[in-house]
Amino acid sequence: MQVKVSLINSLYQKTLGLSTAARQKKSVGETVTLMQVDAVKVGDVMPFLHGVWSGLLQVGLTVGLLVNFIGSSALVGITLILFTFPLQTAIVNRMIACQKDIMTHTSERVKVLNEVIQGIRVVKSSAWERPFKASVEESRAKELKAILKRVVLRATHVTLMLSTPLLIMVATFAFYTKVQRRQLIPSTIFTAVSLFTALRNPLMMYPMVVNNLISAHISVKRIDAFLKLDDVKLVNRQASHTSDAASSDNDESDGKKPLCAIEIEGDFQWITLPPDSKKSKSSKAGKGSSAKSSDSAVVGPVGSGKSSFVSALLGDMEQKKGPPIVIRGSLAYCSQQAWIMNATVRDNILFGKEFDEITYDAVLSACALEQDLEALPNGDLTEIGERGINLSGGQKQRVSLARAVYADADIYVLDDPLSAVDAHVGAHLFHHCINGSLANKTRVFVTNQLQFVPEADSILIMKEGRTVQQGTYKELMKLGTDFSQLMKGSGADKADNTSEDAPESDSKGGALKKKESSDKLKGSAKQQANKKGAAKVGSNTGYTQEH
Incomplete structure (x- = not known):
């Protein structure tokens, strides 16, 4: 036995x-x-x-x-x-x-x-x-x-x-x-x-x-x-970047390069069977970083490698070139396809952590789950069936996002969390959760909702599995190359001010609600330190695939 x-x-x-x-x-x-x-x-x-x-x-x-x-x-x-x-x-x-x-x-x-x-x-x-x-x-x-x-x-x-x-x-x-x-x-x-x-x-x-x-x-x-099968190669995890970020101003004044929350550089590839297949073509990746960004948006056409970039960041892809990936601090991940346990809504959000009513209510508000819970027979104690069978796609995505927010990590990797929700709910999630409750966290935000891109501190452009551009919104628009074409093709460049004005267009109570939910989730000293943290993404990063 x-x-x-x-x-x-x-x-x-x-x-x-x-x-x-x-x-x-x-x-x-x-x-x-x-x-x-x-x-x-x-x-x-x-x-x-x-x-x-x-x-x-x-x-x-x-x-x-x-x-x-x-x-x-x-x-x-x-x-x-x-x-x-x-x-x-x-x-x-x-x-x-x-x-x-x-x-x-x-x-x-x-x-x-x-x-x-x-x-x-x-x-x-x-x-x-x-x-x-x-x-x-x-x-x-x-x-x-x-x-x-x-x-x-x-x-x-x-x-x-x-x-x-x-x-x-x-x-x-x-x-x-x-x-x-x-x-x-x-x-x-x-x-x-x-x-x-x-x-x-x-x-x-x-x-x-x-x-x-x-x-x-x-x-x-x-x-x-x-x-004897191969194990996944663990990402180099270091202590929280909070203390490092708190002294980043001193480092800059001394001429030193501030520590980044995430450092990833090199070439990565998926390995699929059979191994003797042809490799897909890849081009030389560009270099770039955002020194003090707390919100890095990853955008690109469909099939450009955005989710592969996230997989490389999490250590799921094989690294062929470059130094090891470094992540400073705890990390929370929200996948493109929501993962739901066969348990209650509350258990799915807590995910083993202790229940804190104030933080829990703030997370529900930030993730727009309050009305959904009222419609369920037992509220947040309602049992979710296998793979969330009794929830809609948008509800499952918001429960998955709420789980990541409740984890209170230092770094958040969000793989297109707005893909399964409508425009109204997506705007709420972006302004009240991603740029609200998580405003002082380091975020890597993969999205096809380009109307939210202008609010990002740093933007990474993917094309054919390679990083081709990186910089702020204004810098990339001035270059007039891949990013400007992407924005013009989607029509997001005409409405780039809409997302910035969205919080102001909310009602007074809604704005107050956003502020309260953000304050409940963030400790002032810790969050101010986190805001100093940097996210260096896309430095000489590329992908190849073996079919």
């Missing part, structure tokens, strides 16, 4: 740290099979390990006593045992091959079942029950065929092992009476039968031991291969 639990824990911990390339090699079904099947098989074989050497010792002592008691006639039985070994070896090898086939087909079946369960809504709505049922039944039929073959081989092996002591006894007594011409007397018969009976027990036990050892050996090799 302890071995099984230890293996399951090791597999689970390994799963959490797998690199992107390793996750592509192993499906969820294979991982589940390792925990539910292979770990159990290894745990079950542990009680029989001592039976291997003790059985051999028992067989050796029994054969020695037989030779000493009935002489050379016992060698006939030993010779018969030696003749059965090649046959047993052949059967065992076939059983090993069958066990490998069983594990392969089991993994395939679990993989298909897992995919069906995860996408059951699509399967039911598209009436795909029969094709998927046929796929599952096909995998199960292959698995049962391999199991049947293994059962036949196991039965043959057991029959051979059980009949061997009887055959040895008959051959030994026949040689004793017919060849040696010796008379069988009761003392000789009963003593020999007792010794042969003692020999029967280990020979009967060995089929089960061998069978368990075969299964455990294959499972150990599968687990070993999984544990």
